Amino acid sequence: MREFRHLPGVATLTLDRDACVGCGLCPTLCPHGVLVMDGKAVVVDRDGCMECGACAMNCPSGALMVTPGVGCASYILKTWLPRWFPGCC
């Protein structure tokens, strides 16, 4: 996936290394290889994060935080427009 990169420096992913218990779930679950294990989890490719939230959802110690969501323009547009406006989803 390294050939596909969206805008850099925007992902809301944060990792609290002190809280990490080193279970190794997050590198398994991240579909983009954003995290690896080095005793504890390490964020090695923050700009590869698509904020799907799988890591934070499954982190047993709450060490990972991300504002999860779907990166979909028509969905975001719908949240900006009044409710009566027609749209998808």
Next chain:
Amino acid sequence: MCGFVEGFLDTPVGPVPRVRMRVNAADRLGDALARLGSLRREYTVVPGLYCVGSPRPDSPVLATANYKLTFDALRSRLEGVDAWLLVLDTRGINVWCAAGKALFSTAETVRMVRLSRLDEVVSHRRLVLPQLCATGVDGLAVRRECGFQVVWGPVRADDVAAFLADGMQASEPMRRVTFTLGERAVLTPVELYLAGRPLAVALALAVVLSGIGPEVWSPSMAWERGVRAVWALLAGVAAGAVAVPLALPWLPGRSLALKGIWAGAAVACLAPFAGARGLDLAGMALMTVAVASYMAMNFTGSTPYTSPSGVEKEMRRFLPVQISTALAGMIVWVGSAFWRLP
């Protein structure tokens, strides 16, 4: 009986439907219509417990979504596998999107494990979940609430058989999403389908605008110029919804909206719109570029790599560009009808 059920297997909780591993012509037609868009809202499988092959109490349990496209993708790749299939009620939405909408969730997984009385059917307490549902499912909570340990399966149904054969181990590539040319190409028909209704409104508006001229509004001009305006808009849709997805890695820029501008400009240059010249051509090209950029931006919802933060940033930057380009295009287009008079 559904076409994909080939019989029933007796279990302590009653007969469990055994599904075919081969998809037939009817399945293929349905899957194609779902890909095209017309069938995708109600293309579902009844949630519950199914099986493939001849599973025993110690056979693995694979959970999946009840979108039939997803169900077909899974069962058609289980040649030689004996397994239980636990189909969750995800309202006919695929695994990843359902997890993002909290439909493929911890609660739904636990509910379906209980409803199907899975603990009476199998002797073990392991449940294989597709990796991408982790966005909505807390594996540890599933174990706490229903006693089944979650084993994270691979991203793609293609890899499930190899995953099971390897003692439920997924290799690194099985854990990563990809976005190959083929994976991008199958997503383009539904983009066109979803563009249908707003596009029809835009085309009608374009024809009305095309009739405006020195004679206030002339039907003959609406026809003559309207055809060209329609072409300009269709070219924009083709550039944004087809060319951008296909040429995604090769178009410059990171924002999809920017990639759409390049694709729209290329199409506007390559297709000189049936002999349009001067201001006519400029107005049409601007409309093409605006539509292409907007359509390309909408493709963010189909990609597996754009984050909501990134898409919002891209939209704040490019929506004003798209709107002003479209307005400029319309003004130049209408203006050109007056300009060409002697």
